[in-house]
Amino acid sequence: MMNFQSVLKKIYCGVLMSLSIISTGYTSENISPIAKNNYVVKHLNLSELPVKTIVPIAATTRVQALAQAKQIAMNKDADIAEFRVDLLDFASDTKQVIALGKEINDILKAKPLLLTIRTANEGGKLNVSDEIYENIYKAYLEAPFFQLIDIEMFRHENIVSELTTLAHQKNILVVMSNHEFNQTPSEKEIVRRLLKQDHMGADILKIAVMPKSKQDVFTLMNATLEVSERTPKTLLTISMGHLGQISRVATANMGGNLSFGMIDKASAPGQIDVTELKKFLKTVQPIQ
DSSP, X not given: OOOHXXXXXXXXXXXXXXXXXXXXXXXXGGOOOOOOOOOEETTEESSSSSOEEEEEEOOSSHHHHHHHHHHHHHOTTOOEEEEEGGGSTTTTOHHHHHHHHHHXXXXXXXXXXXXXXXXXXXXXXXXXXHHHHHHHHHHHHHSOOOSEEEEETTSOHHHHHHHHHHHHHTTOEEEEEOEESSOOOOHHHHHHHHHHHHHTTOSEEEEEEOOSSHHHHHHHHHHHHHHHTTOOSEEEEEEOTTTTHHHHHSGGGGTOOEEEEXXXXXXXXXXXXXXXXXXXXXXXXXXX
């Protein structure tokens, strides 16, 4: 009977073989490695291997959020916490959110905190206009309790630019994001969106897509590989659902630096328990 690591290596080799078959001329022979930007947050280098894991705080109440923050703080396999503000029962109450966020940041101690408002436009729970989105984020950025902030790229371009500038003035890293829950765009389109995020000033480029076929998974991974060789920015790319789970595991080999895991409760389809995810990552990512 094959052991855990043997199974993972067999799966991984199959993925690489498939990628080499479908790749459109983008091979190691014509790639020149690009040195990555150096992002260090709370002494954690987000730009270097091994891949860093992000675990969401997917709570609806203050009590649940604090309990989940404590779990993340104590779990050695969780590197970063994502505070999903939009899932809270009081998501529109910025004063309550700020007070809770400060408590969470204190609990996490050495682990960075990523602040995220996932709007209904991108599969989240908060349905707000661009103006309200901007005002909420500006309130949080007045006295940040977090080290990274997620900004959706398809909000009004002037608002995205202003929030990105303000975040950088406060020494907050910007994760610019896009989510497609119904499809996987073409490889060319995924590359275009990620490079646009780069052009818009993002520090970490993020896209999450939903595969309908195995080919869709490879499309996402090929696009990640191409973008990784065209920008020094940190990448967070995800093919969601069970079908796309291999993208969370093999991300380092395609040029990615971050991967989402979970403790008890997922915030998106296809997330893997963070401890299992760490085992997978250690098995397949490049040896330094």
